[in-house]
Amino acid sequence: MNNLQLFHLAAVLYLLAVLAYLWHFFRPSALVRKTAFGLILGGFTLQTACLLWRWQLAGFLPVTNLFSTLFFFSWALACCYIYFDLRYRIGASGLFVMLLNLLLIGFAVGRDSSLPTLIPSLDTIYFSTHIALSFLGYAFFAMAFSLGVLYLFQQRINSPLLPDRILLRKLNEEAIFLGFVLFTLCMLIGGIWAYEAWGYWFSWNIKGVWSFLVWLFYAGMCHAKFIRRWQGTGYPLLSILGFGVVLFTYLGIGLLLESNHPLS
């Protein structure tokens, strides 16, 4: 068995979890919900094993091309969902989060999964920490996006299977706060690394600019929650918009534009 087979097996378990959640959505059953969560835990374990295996093979955290960053993003999102479900029992919300995760995996499958040689300036602990914090931050923003969509969904259908809107709002705020903290630390470590590698801590390269925009946007969101007018529909809408900014920063710039953070 090679490390990619572990990844494919994890993807199958995530797919089965989504199907189980779908089943639970139409025919609520505690057993099916628990099975779905168990499948996610199984998939996450396999994906973690695959990540560790690839890390050991490469000798560094393998996050240097599109496949490996999508892989890590998917792993971080699963990790983030497990945290929320263990803490708040958000149940059928997993359907939407894991669908998003499957999309990430689907985008990764078939791409070049080889482990490229690390360029010398990336060979530092700052690089691994910067990337890990960045994708954990992105994962919480993705979680906030999912919770924002669920909030709007719940506003319309008011399903007993989903958490109530007050809890969804709280979880959304928590996801954004955690994402913001992780992303702030990622930016700080990135700044230290850039200073050591290139001599200046902020780069006006388009990736640097959009990363600053992501930070500014979510800093604004951390403040917007205190404004009464934004506490209803506005906040979930901002979460959805914010994730659009994150996706453009990650994929749009990495794939469409020339930057100092290339993905291919």
Add this chain to the structure above:
Amino acid sequence: MRLWKFCCSLKLAIVLATLATFLLMGGSLLFPGNPRLFDRLEQMPLGQWLNDIAAGNLLLSWWFYLFLLMMILLLLNTCCCFIDWALNIRVRWRKSGEYLIHLGVILLLSGFIWGAAGGWRHIALPCTVGALTPLPNWPGHYLAVDSFEPIFASSGQPTDMISKVRLMAGDRQILAGTVRINQPLLTGGLVVTPASFGRNPVGFLFSLAGQHVELKTGDQISLQNGDRLKVLRFLPDARYGKNGQLLYRSNRIGSPALELSVTSATGRNWRGWYFLTQSPPAALRSLNLRPLQPLYTNYSSLTINYDPGAGLAATGGILTAVGCLLALFSYYRKRGRQDRPEI
């Protein structure tokens, strides 16, 4: 009082942050289409770019000035918020983590502005080994690269660039150390990092009467007949122009030429150019001088950046990181104690 409340207002912060966000979002989309304007942002501090480059391209850069204005207003608003919190710390101490982040951001932005206004930058300045390289933005100061060693992997890929450098103020050494990838030389806002490396042709290896001799600018050798051969100049790529003047074409080996002089004990002297792609001048033919291969010397390209705000920004970064961790801790502690559970 109303003015103070307005200055500290959260809504004002959100309006300013929103305007800054939209300006930078829209403006940054001009980056890929206008590399001659925006790529220069990387090569110099922001203040210099605004003065030298952006001011002459206002049609494309006007938004940048507005964005900076929004950021400065946001900085002032954040300062007011922080002062307001500090004045009421007795009742608002539980927000210490969040306000430490505010203070960190204030210092980061202030450090950035200081560096943008008072800093300078040399990107990939070629420094020849064994020579003094003047720093144009810091008159009277030089960088001396005493040795340079590129390290290669078995695949031939360079994995490190090790330069032993000295920073000189005139004849006085003010700093010395080794610069490697991810290991810069740092002092008081000045940072020296490796950028790339290369090699320059400096002379030629010849076969002279069965022996190998290196001829570089300034070298002198004694010939068997007692004459002295001196290299006055070496040009890697030269040719004669239409008017008969010698043209220096490039720093790569093309049509290499040596300006030589031969001085004999009898006082008979010769001086002239020897183009290595042609047969030697008549005065040199009897020497049986045969060119073999070019001689090179390594140079290390170093980036030298002076940022007087770096220390302030670093302090801001540390405070922001501590603030983040404190805010995280207090968030869950408040949750655990059902203290303001709605937030």
